Amino acid sequence: MSWEAESTLSSLGISEERYSMKDGVITQLDLSSLDLSVIPVSVFNLGRLSVLNLSDNHLQEVDKDIFKLANLESLDLSSNIIDSFPFEVLSLSFLRNLHLQGNMIQEIPNAIEGLRNLAVLNLSSNGLNYIEHGLGKLSELEHLILWRNRLVNLPEDLESMNLKFLDVSSNFIQELPVFISGMRFLSLLKVDGNLLWYLPDELVKLRLTGLIASNNRLSTLPEYIGSMKSLSRLVLYNNSLEALPSSIVNLRLRELDLRGNPLLELTPEQRIWMRKLEKSGARVSL
Secondary structure (H helix, E strand, O other), rough: OHHHHHHHHHHHHHOOOHHHOOOOOEEEEOOOOOOOOOOHHHHHOOOOOEEEEOOOOOOOOOOHHHHHHOOOOEEEEEOOOOOOHHHHHHOOOOOOOOOEEOOOOOOOOOOHHHHHOOOOOEOOOOOOOOOOOHHHHHOOOOEEOOOOOOOOOOOOHHHOOOEEEEOOOOOOOOOOOOOHHOOOOEEEEEEEOOOOOOOHHHHHHOOOOOOEOOOOOOOOOOHHHHHHOOOOOEEOOOOOOOOHHHHHHHHHEEEEEOOOOOOOOOHHHHHHHHHHHHHHOOEOOO
16 A cells, blocks of 8 residues: 555545555545545545545535546535535546536536536536536536426537436426437436426437436327337326327337326227237336
8 A cells, every 4th residue: 555545544534445446546535424524635645546425525615636636537526515616626637427416506617618528417406597508518428417406498509419318307497499309319318397398399300218208297299209219218207198199109118107197098009009018018107
């Protein structure tokens, strides 16, 4: 064990379960749930650290010396009391995963485009009202999680991103923009718990495997939803659907959830289709 590692562990007084080592140096460190109000200074001596978990503490800000952790790839700052985006993390050019959920952040600065290697960004359970255009420059970003904020719309530059997973559930979005059809890599879309009256027809151009749109106000579905050949999960419970488009029988689903909808006009063909789904092992809930 290096002198830096030994000195750091001694000052932190943590158990072996909270760190991992490689070639005598600490590469992963878990400082979650320790009632920390500041990041211990000794942490910044761990220049080879790649994973740092500081979740569930009382941090209000991130120390400027975080730049010393130049090899950091994953940083978890969730469930703290950070009230603005920590600009200090922008110095971490190798960062791949950034978890900021459960704080009080209201804005995402354009400067976030500097985190060019970011693949996962979790900003759920904050107070976001809108999103600046800097996200569109994050070409490596695949997972964007914005659950439980105050968003009323989505920024147009999402179309230029390579997202595979987008979660904007539990916001105040009334309609999905037409440009969403340009998100050609998107696989799972979560829009449940919003104020959606309809889903745009352009949505069928996506190669989704999962569409979660429960707890909205949907009264119709896209007419050609049956053309979404990759779709395996369709979760639409607690909406206002009274009928399904005829093309839906072309879907080969593994999960279909239509609970909490009036659904007064299921056709015989649709009823046969649902029975076939159940026989194939799919989970069907009405």
